[in-house]
Amino acid sequence: MSRVVVKGGTVVTMEPGWLPQRADVLIEDDKIVAIEPSITADAEQIDATDCIVAPGLVDTHRHVWQAGLRGVTADMVLKDYFRSVRFQASPVYRPEDIEVGNLAGMLEAIDAGVTSVLDFSHSISSPDHAEAAIDGTIASGGRSQFALGFNDVVGQHKSLDSAQGCLHLAESLRKGRLAADDALVTLGIALSDLPEVGLERIRAELEGARRLGLRSTTNALAILFNDPVDDIEVLDGAGLLGPDIVWVHLNYATPDQFRRVVESGGSVSTCPEAEMAMGMGRPATERVLAAGGHCTLGCDVTTSVSGSLLQQARTAMQVGRLLDADERMATGKAPLSVPPSCETMLKAATIWGAEALGQSHRIGSLRPGKQADLIVVRTDAVNTAPMIDPYATLITQAQPSNIDTVMIAGEIRKSGGRLRADWSTVQKRLEQSKEHVARAVTERGGFLPRPALDLPW
Ligand SMILES: [Zn+2]
Known part of the structure; x- marks a missing residue:
C-alpha cells in the first residue's frame, strides 16, 4: 500500500461548512483517508508549506482531441469554426492523430490542475478512432468521462452512419475496456445535434445510452439559426429530459428553459471564453444560479481559447458581474454587490462539475x-x-x-511545477500530426485563410 501525506498547506475542501485552514491530508493508494490539523504517519511527504491544497478541477466540456489545432480558429465565429475544424480538419484525422491529440490535450488539462474532464469526443471517424482516443486518454493518467461522439463526421466509416451503429460501438466499449464505472476512464455519450438530425434520432441515441447505463451530453441553444430549434422544449415534449444530461452552452436559454433543466436534475456547462470568442452569446453562469441550479465550466476548444479552467472560472465570474452591474446601472443605481463570489466559482470548477459527471460521491471535494x-x-x-x-x-x-x-487517484502527475509525463516526446508526435493535418486540410481547400477574415479591427 502506498501512503502519502500532504503537509502544512492551507486546505480548501469544498465540503459544506469547511473553513480554509492549515491541515494535513493523508492518502492511501487512491483514496483520501484523513484530513486533520497535524498527521504523523509513516508516509511519503509532500511539503505544502506556502501552498493551497484544493480538489482537482473538473472540466465539463472539452474536445480534448483538438490539442494539435491550437489557436487555428482564434479569430473565427462559430460557423467558420465548424467549417475549419469540424468539416475540414476532423475528417483527415487518422487514429494516430486523435491518439496523440487526446494524450496532449489531457496533459494540458492536468498541467492546469484539471484532474477530470468530460471529453466531448466528436471526431470519431471509425471504431479505430474511438479506440485511439481512449488509448491517448488512458496514457495521460488523467480522469475522463469519455463521451463517445455520435455526430456525423464527413466520410466516416459506414458502421457509424446510424444511431444503431453508434450504439453498437458504445455497447462494445461498455462491455469491454470501459466496463468499469469506478475506473479512471469511463464511458459517456455525446449526442448528435438535434437541429441537424431531428428528434427521432436523438430519442434513439438517448434511450440507447440509458439502456447501457451511460450519461449523455449535448450542445443546445448556442447557435442562432434563422429558424431556431428549442432543444429543451423538444426533449421535454418527448419526455426525454433527465438528470443524466449535461447541457452545454445554453446561451440563448430563457429563465423558463433554465428552470426546466434544473427541475429535471440536468446540469449546465458554461464555456465562457469559447462562447464569447466565437460569437455564441452571453455565458449562462448567473442565469443558471438564478434558476437555482449549479453552474459548471468547460474550456471547450483550445482552437480558440486557453485550456486553463481557472481562466474559465475567472472569465465567467467577471462576465456575470458585468451583466449584473449593467442591469443595475441601467436603472441609475450603482451595484451594491458583485456576485458571483470566488468561492462560488471554485465550487463550479470542482464539486458542481463532479455532480454534472454523476461522480460527486467520488470526486470534486x-x-x-x-x-x-x-x-x-x-x-x-x-x-x-x-x-x-x-x-x-x-x-x-x-x-x-x-x-x-497534481495528484489523480493517488498518483502524482505533476510535481515541482513540472508534468511527470515525457512531454518532449509527445510534443514531437503532436508536431508531426499537425504537419499531416495541415497538409491534408490544404488539399481539401484549407482552413479559412486569414486574409479572408473580415475583421474591421
Ligand atoms: Zn464544444
Missing part, C-alpha cells in the same frame, strides 16, 4: 473516502504572495504555472 484527486498551488510566487483569501488567490490570480503538484 476533499473528504476521507473520496478519490485522491487534488492540486497543490504555490502562494509564494510573485503573482500569488501574500495569500490572504485562498478562494481569491485561486480564482483571480493563480496560473497553471503556480500549480506545483
Whole structure:
C-alpha cells in the first residue's frame, strides 16, 4: 500500500461548512483517508508549506482531441469554426492523430490542475478512432468521462452512419475496456445535434445510452439559426429530459428553459471564453444560479481559447458581474454587490462539475473516502504572495504555472511545477500530426485563410 501525506498547506475542501485552514491530508493508494490539523504517519511527504491544497478541477466540456489545432480558429465565429475544424480538419484525422491529440490535450488539462474532464469526443471517424482516443486518454493518467461522439463526421466509416451503429460501438466499449464505472476512464455519450438530425434520432441515441447505463451530453441553444430549434422544449415534449444530461452552452436559454433543466436534475456547462470568442452569446453562469441550479465550466476548444479552467472560472465570474452591474446601472443605481463570489466559482470548477459527471460521491471535494484527486498551488510566487483569501488567490490570480503538484487517484502527475509525463516526446508526435493535418486540410481547400477574415479591427 502506498501512503502519502500532504503537509502544512492551507486546505480548501469544498465540503459544506469547511473553513480554509492549515491541515494535513493523508492518502492511501487512491483514496483520501484523513484530513486533520497535524498527521504523523509513516508516509511519503509532500511539503505544502506556502501552498493551497484544493480538489482537482473538473472540466465539463472539452474536445480534448483538438490539442494539435491550437489557436487555428482564434479569430473565427462559430460557423467558420465548424467549417475549419469540424468539416475540414476532423475528417483527415487518422487514429494516430486523435491518439496523440487526446494524450496532449489531457496533459494540458492536468498541467492546469484539471484532474477530470468530460471529453466531448466528436471526431470519431471509425471504431479505430474511438479506440485511439481512449488509448491517448488512458496514457495521460488523467480522469475522463469519455463521451463517445455520435455526430456525423464527413466520410466516416459506414458502421457509424446510424444511431444503431453508434450504439453498437458504445455497447462494445461498455462491455469491454470501459466496463468499469469506478475506473479512471469511463464511458459517456455525446449526442448528435438535434437541429441537424431531428428528434427521432436523438430519442434513439438517448434511450440507447440509458439502456447501457451511460450519461449523455449535448450542445443546445448556442447557435442562432434563422429558424431556431428549442432543444429543451423538444426533449421535454418527448419526455426525454433527465438528470443524466449535461447541457452545454445554453446561451440563448430563457429563465423558463433554465428552470426546466434544473427541475429535471440536468446540469449546465458554461464555456465562457469559447462562447464569447466565437460569437455564441452571453455565458449562462448567473442565469443558471438564478434558476437555482449549479453552474459548471468547460474550456471547450483550445482552437480558440486557453485550456486553463481557472481562466474559465475567472472569465465567467467577471462576465456575470458585468451583466449584473449593467442591469443595475441601467436603472441609475450603482451595484451594491458583485456576485458571483470566488468561492462560488471554485465550487463550479470542482464539486458542481463532479455532480454534472454523476461522480460527486467520488470526486470534486476533499473528504476521507473520496478519490485522491487534488492540486497543490504555490502562494509564494510573485503573482500569488501574500495569500490572504485562498478562494481569491485561486480564482483571480493563480496560473497553471503556480500549480506545483497534481495528484489523480493517488498518483502524482505533476510535481515541482513540472508534468511527470515525457512531454518532449509527445510534443514531437503532436508536431508531426499537425504537419499531416495541415497538409491534408490544404488539399481539401484549407482552413479559412486569414486574409479572408473580415475583421474591421
Ligand atoms: Zn464544444
